[in-house]
Amino acid sequence: MVEMRDIWKTFGKKEAKVEALRGISLSISQGEMVAIMGKSGSGKSTLLNILGGMMSVDSGEYLYKGRQVNGRCQKELTKFRRDEIGFVVQYFALVDDLNIFQNVALPLKYQGYSKRKIQEMVTAALRELGIEEKANAYPSELSGGQQQRAAIARAIVKQPSVILADEPTGALDEATGDSVQEIFHRLNVSGKTVIIVTHDAKVAGNCERTIFLKDGRVEKMEAHPFQKEKALLQIGFLKKGEEL
C-alpha cells in the first residue's frame, strides 16, 4: 500500500543544513500495524509527515496504492490527505473554544456534507471512541485520555484508509496510554493501516513490526507477527483459540 524508495529530505541551507532523511526505503502493507522507533531527531516525524502528504521530499519515490505521491501539486496533495489519511499527534491539537463535536466535525467543513450527514459521521466517530456523552463539552473539561480520544475521533471521522500517529501515548500516563493503544488496535482490526511513532517499547511490541530509524536511515526492522494476536487477546478482541 505504501512504498518508499530512497527518500531524502533536507531542512535549511548551508551551515544550518540538516539531513533529516537520508535514503529511506520501506514498504507497508494494507492492514498492517507498524511502529516507528528511534532517538529524538532520527527523522520519525519527518517520515510521518511525508507519509501523510504533508511534506514534500527532495528526492526519491513515494508510492501510495501504486501511485506516485511525490511530485503531486498542492491541490492533489490536499485531496490525498483529505481522502486517505487520518493524523493523530501527541498533544491532541484540539481547538479550545470549540466543543468536542465541533472539533471532530472540523475535517468535514467545506466538504459539501449536509448538516445531517455531519451529525451522523461525528456521532459515529464519537461513539467508536466511547466519548459520545462528551459531544458538548470543551477540551479543557476532558481528561488527557479523553482529549486524545477526541483527537482520534477527529482523525477517523472521514474513515481514512491510513492512520498516522506521532507519539499518541507520549503525553498520557500508562493506564490511559494502554487504553488509547487499544483504540488503535480496534481501528486496525476494522481494516485500517496504522503507523505509530512511539518511544514506548511496549506500544511498539504490540504492533506487527517495528521500523527503527537512526540518523535519517532505516537501521533495522523487527517483525513480531504474533504480538498483535496477543494484544488482541488481551483486550478481548480475540478469544483463545481464535485466529486473525
Ligand SMILES: Nc1ncnc2c1ncn2[C@@H]1O[C@H](COP(=O)(O)OP(=O)(O)O)[C@@H](O)[C@H]1O
Ligand atoms: N521544519 C524543520 N526545519 C528544520 N529542521 C527540522 C525541521 N523539522 C525537523 N528538522 C530536523 O530534522 C531532524 C529530524 O527531525 P524529526 O523528524 O522531527 O525527528 P524525530 O521526530 O525523530 O525526533 C532533526 O535534526 C530536526 O531538528
Ligand SMILES: [Mg+2]
Ligand atoms: Mg518527532
